Amino acid sequence: MDFGNNDMSGGGKEKTGLPDGNDVRDASFVAEPARQVPVAGRYDVIVAGGGPAGVCAALAAAERGCSVLLLEAEGCLGGILTSGLMSNILDAKNKGGLLKSILAELSGMGMASGHHACVDPEAMKIVLENRVRRAGIHVRLRTRVAGAKVSSARRVEAVFTESCSGREAWIGKVFVDATGNGDLGALSGCGYELGDPDGRIQAASLCALIYGVGAGAIPDLLEIEKDGGKRRLYELLDQAGRRPSYSKPTLFSLNENGFLLMSNHQYRVYPDDADALTDAVLQARAEIWEQIAALRRTDPRLAKLRIGTTAAALGLREGRRISALYRVVLDDLREGRSQPDPVCRGTFSVDVHGMFPGNSGYTSAGFKVRPYDIPLRALIARDAVNLLLAGRCICGDVYAHASYRVVGNAAPIGEAAGICAALAVRQDLPPEEVSYADFVQAGGNPHPHV
Numbered sequence: 355m356d357f358g359n360n361d362m363s364g365g366g367k368e369k370t371g372l373p374d375g376n377d378v379r380d381a382s383f384v385a386e387p388a389r390q391v392p393v394a395g396r397y398d399v400i401v402a403g404g405g406p407a408g409v410c411a412a413l414a415a416a417e418r419g420c421s422v423l424l425l426e427a428e429g430c431l432g433g434i435l436t437s438g439l440m441s442n443i444l445d446a447k448n449k450g451g452l453l454k455s456i457l458a459e460l461s462g463m464g465m466a467s468g469h470h471a472c473v474d475p476e477a478m479k480i481v482l483e484n485r486v487r488r489a490g491i492h493v494r495l496r497t498r499v500a501g502a503k504v505s506s507a508r509r510v511e512a513v514f515t516e517s518c519s520g521r522e523a524w525i526g527k528v529f530v531d532a533t534g535n536g537d538l539g540a541l542s543g544c545g546y547e548l549g550d551p552d553g554r555i556q557a558a559s560l561c562a563l564i565y566g567v568g569a570g571a572i573p574d575l576l577e578i579e580k581d582g583g584k585r586r587l588y589e590l591l592d593q594a595g596r597r598p599s600y601s602k603p604t605l606f607s608l609n610e611n612g613f614l615l616m617s618n619h620q621y622r623v624y625p626d627d628a629d630a631l632t633d634a635v636l637q638a639r640a641e642i643w644e645q646i647a648a649l650r651r652t653d654p655r656l657a658k659l660r661i662g663t664t665a666a667a668l669g670l671r672e673g674r675r676i677s678a679l680y681r682v683v684l685d686d687l688r689e690g691r692s693q694p695d696p697v698c699r700g701t702f703s704v705d706v707h708g709m710f711p712g713n714s715g716y717t718s719a720g721f722k723v724r725p726y727d728i729p730l731r732a733l734i735a736r737d738a739v740n741l742l743l744a745g746r747c748i749c750g751d752v753y754a755h756a757s758y759r760v761v762g763n764a765a766p767i768g769e770a771a772g773i774c775a776a777l778a779v780r781q782d783l784p785p786e787e788v789s790y791a792d793f794v795q796a797g798g799n800p801h802p803h804v
């Protein structure tokens with residue numbers, strides 16, 4: 355075959371050696387050549403991360419007249435609800451706005467079940483996709499935010515992404531970090547916290563969709579039985595010689611014969627360690643296969659149990675918490691504090707998974723939560739003037755985060771970030787200078803008070 359001028363070898367033997375003075379064989383660092391990155395688009399609002407928070411942020415900004423780009427690293431929208439396969443929505447009862455309307459749409463389709471709001475992950479994908487398309491949002495899947503250009507005045511001017519289209523730059527007026535792990539905040543040079551002061555972090559879990567058994571045949575094993583269901587599932591696995599790494603394995607009923615399984619804990623997995631993330635996925639997937647085989651052997655009712663799919667994304671409960679104008683702290687929760695600028699009220703308990711030595715389940719760490727306000731200031735980044743935070747990467751301490759991290763708060767927080775971003779664009783102000791009265795008038799905090 356004649357490769358002509360396209361020969362990838364560099365055009366001849368004499369040119370294939372390493373350039374002078376740049377021998378990388380023993381180097382610890384390799385200098386990457388500077389390059390011009392093409393500008394792929396300009397938007398009023400750029401949202402990094404298309405989980406529940408990011409989708410709500412993008413919708414809220416687009417509904418208020420902004421041009422919006424939504425960048426998502428995985429192959430679908432929904433984050434933990436879809437690529438993470440954990441679509442059991444907690445702390446949603448006292449919420450209105452986009453979350454309520456999305457859940458109502460899913461209920462209308464017959465795609466929500468259970469005493470919480472366990473929704474069908476595939477239905478969630480299509481509902482979110484339809485909504486962002488109708489809103490005219492430019493969505494980019496499989497596109498990871500990998501860098502940011504920040505001015506000397508601490509203004510995020512552009513984000514850089516990596517995808518099959520190569521490296522691209524996207525210019526925006528206001529940015530929203532909804533990556534869950536605070537990637538954009540960190541890439542923009544913002545301060546952040548991760549884990550507790552001793553560097554401990556909550557356990558991660560890989561969830562799975564399983565099927566092949568009727569829900570009516572195994573009511574005693576289901577999540578609806580609360581601790582009873584978890585205990586019996588644990589005992590079954592233990593009897594079969596496959597004691598689970600998560601001591602409260604949970605089976606959520608999705609429909610008459612489909613279930614979501616959350617049955618493993620991966621300990622000390624940090625969101626910025628690709629090797630640890632990979633090891634965690636491989637270990638978790640192997641464990642799930644062993645668990646299903648054990649259940650099939652041990653309980654005749656489960657003989658036909660099958661794995662439909664394991665999640666595309668490892669579920670990370672903790673990521674970076676980016677510094678903002680306000681830090682939600684444990685005492686806010688214990689005292690049920692009101693705030694002058696609420697975006698919604700958190701009511702969920704402190705829920706810490708596998709962070710403390712010897713705890714392979716979850717614990718409230720002895721703290722009781724009274725309904726508390728989540729303030730808009732906790733969404734406004736301290737170290738970048740045009741960056742908002744949405745979802746679990748807002749600013750809070752480790753115990754406050756363990757409560758507000760759930761979807762029933764992440765989605766309304768995202769909606770609030772989108773509204774604030776739209777006002778900042780329309781008024782040509784940094785988010786910090788948007789008045790709370792304007793925020794409310796624009797539809798901020800549409801949630802019934804509890």
Ligand SMILES: Cc1cc2nc3c(=O)[nH]c(=O)nc-3n(C[C@H](O)[C@H](O)[C@H](O)COP(=O)(O)OP(=O)(O)OC[C@H]3O[C@@H](n4cnc5c(N)ncnc54)[C@H](O)[C@@H]3O)c2cc1C
Binds near residue numbers: 405408432498500669
């Ligand atoms: C195992 C597990 C079980 C849980 N169980 C429940 C439960 O039962 N009920 C409940 O309400 N909550 C639960 N949670 C909490 C739930 O994860 C959070 O509420 C929710 O994920 C927060 O939404 P988010 O949008 O902030 O983050 P995520 O859902 O994590 O979404 C972030 C999105 O950003 C994308 N992304 C990340 N980095 C980049 C990047 N650099 N560039 C572009 N895109 C990026 C991700 O792919 C993802 O789609 C659970 C969490 C875990 C991990």
